[in-house]
Amino acid sequence: MAEAVYALCAITSLACAAMLLRGYRRSRARLLLWSSLCFMFLFLNNVLLFVDKVVLPDRDDVLGVTFAVWRSAVALIGIGLLLIGLVWDGE
Amino acid sequence: MTQAELNQFLLGAIVLGCGVAGLFFLRFWRRTRDRLFLIFGIAFWTLGVNWLALSLTRQDEVRTWLYELRLAAFVLILVGVIDKNRPRDRTSGRG
Amino acid sequence: MSIIPDGTGRTLAQEEIPPNVRAFLNDHVESVVQLEVLLLLYAEPGRTFATSDVVSALRIEPGWAEAQLSNLVARGMLAAAGAVGSYRYAPRTAEIEAAVAGLARAYADRRVTVIGLIYAKPAEPLRSFADAFRIRRDKDHG
Numbered sequence: 164m165a166e167a168v169y170a171l172c173a174i175t176s177l178a179c180a181a182m183l184l185r186g187y188r189r190s191r192a193r194l195l196l197w198s199s200l201c202f203m204f205l206f207l208n209n210v211l212l213f214v215d216k217v218v219l220p221d222r223d224d225v226l227g228v229t230f231a232v233w234r235s236a237v238a239l240i241g242i243g244l245l246l247i248g249l250v251w252d253g254e
Numbered sequence: 255m256t257q258a259e260l261n262q263f264l265l266g267a268i269v270l271g272c273g274v275a276g277l278f279f280l281r282f283w284r285r286t287r288d289r290l291f292l293i294f295g296i297a298f299w300t301l302g303v304n305w306l307a308l309s310l311t312r313q314d315e316v317r318t319w320l321y322e323l324r325l326a327a328f329v330l331i332l333v334g335v336i337d338k339n340r341p342r343d344r345t346s347g348r349g
Numbered sequence: 350m351s352i353i354p355d356g357t358g359r360t361l362a363q364e365e366i367p368p369n370v371r372a373f374l375n376d377h378v379e380s381v382v383q384l385e386v387l388l389l390l391y392a393e394p395g396r397t398f399a400t401s402d403v404v405s406a407l408r409i410e411p412g413w414a415e416a417q418l419s420n421l422v423a424r425g426m427l428a429a430a431g432a433v434g435s436y437r438y439a440p441r442t443a444e445i446e447a448a449v450a451g452l453a454r455a456y457a458d459r460r461v462t463v464i465g466l467i468y469a470k471p472a473e474p475l476r477s478f479a480d481a482f483r484i485r486r487d488k489d490h491g
Binding site: 165169171172175182224228229231232235239242243245246249250253 | 257258260261264265267268271272274278282305321322324325328329331332335
C-alpha cells in the first residue's frame with residue numbers, strides 16, 4: 164500500500180516535470196523551466212522515499228548522510244528552484 | 255550540528271518554501287481565474303503541512319497518516335491536470 | 350471583458366474566434382500593421398504586389414512595409430515573386446491557408462477582439478504554465 168502511494172507521487176511528479184518541460188520548449192517561458200526542475204527534484208524526493216522505506220528499510224544512511232537529510236535536501240532544492248521561478252519569472 | 259538537527263532546519267525551510275509557493279499560486283489564481291492555480295496552491299500548502307508534520311513528529315510512530323497528506327497533494331495535482339484536459343462543455347464553438 | 354466563469358480565464362469574445370486562428374495569432378502575428386499587410390495580399394491572391402503598392406494602399410513607410418513583407422515571407426505566408434521587391438500571397442501549408450482564411454473572416458467580423466488578441470499578453474508565462482498541462486497538442490491557446 165505504501166509502495167503504491169510513493170510510486171503514484173513519483174510518477175505524478177515526473178509527469179508534471181515532463182509536461183512543463185514540453186511546455187517550456189513550446190513557449191520559452193522560463194517559469195516553466197524552473198517549475199519543471201522543481202518537479203524533477205520532487206520526483207527524486209519521492210524516489211528516495213521509496214528507496215528509504217521499501218528498498219532499503221534497514222539502512223539509515225547512504226555515504227554517511229541519513230536518508231532523512233538526503234530527502235529533505237533534495238526537496239528543498241526543488242522548492243527553492245520553484246520559488247526562484249515564481250519570484251523572478253512569474254511576471 | 256547533528257544530522258537530525260540539520261534535517262529539522264531543512265524541513266523548516268521546505269515548509270516555508272511551500273507556504274510561499276502556495277501563496278504565489280493563489281495570487282496567480284486571483285489574477286487569471288484559472289482553477290489550475292488554485293489547485294496547485296492548495297497542493298503545495300498540503301505538501302507543506304506534510305513536511306511540517308514530519309518535522310514535528312517522530313516518523314516511525316505516525317507514518318501512515320503522514321503520507322496520506324503527501325498522497326492528497328499529488329492526487330490534487332492529478333485532479334488539476336485532468337480538469338485541464340476535460341472537454342469544455344459549456345462554451346460555444348469548438349474546443 | 351466578460352470572463353467565462355468556467356475556471357479557464359477566457360473571455361466570451363475570444364472564445365468565438367476559432368482555435369486555429371487564435372493559435373495563428375499567438376504564434377505569428379506581432380502587430381496590426383503586419384496583419385493588414387497579410388490581409389491586403391490575401392485579398393488578391395493572384396496579384397503580384399510591389400512594395401510601393403503596399404506603401405500606398407496602407408499608407409506606411411517603405412522601410413516598414415519592406416520589413417513586414419520579408420517577415421511574412423520568412424513565416425511562409427508570402428512568396429517573393431521573381432523581381433526584387435515583388436510579393437504575392439502564397440501560404441506554405443494548408444494549415445496556414447486555413448488559418449489566414451479564418452483570420453480574414455474574424456477580422457471582418459470582430460476587429461476589436463482580434464486586435465485585442467494580438468496585443469493582450471496578460472500574464473503570458475501563467476498562460477503557458479496552464480497550457481503546459483494540456484495533454485493533447487491541439488492548436489488551442491485560449
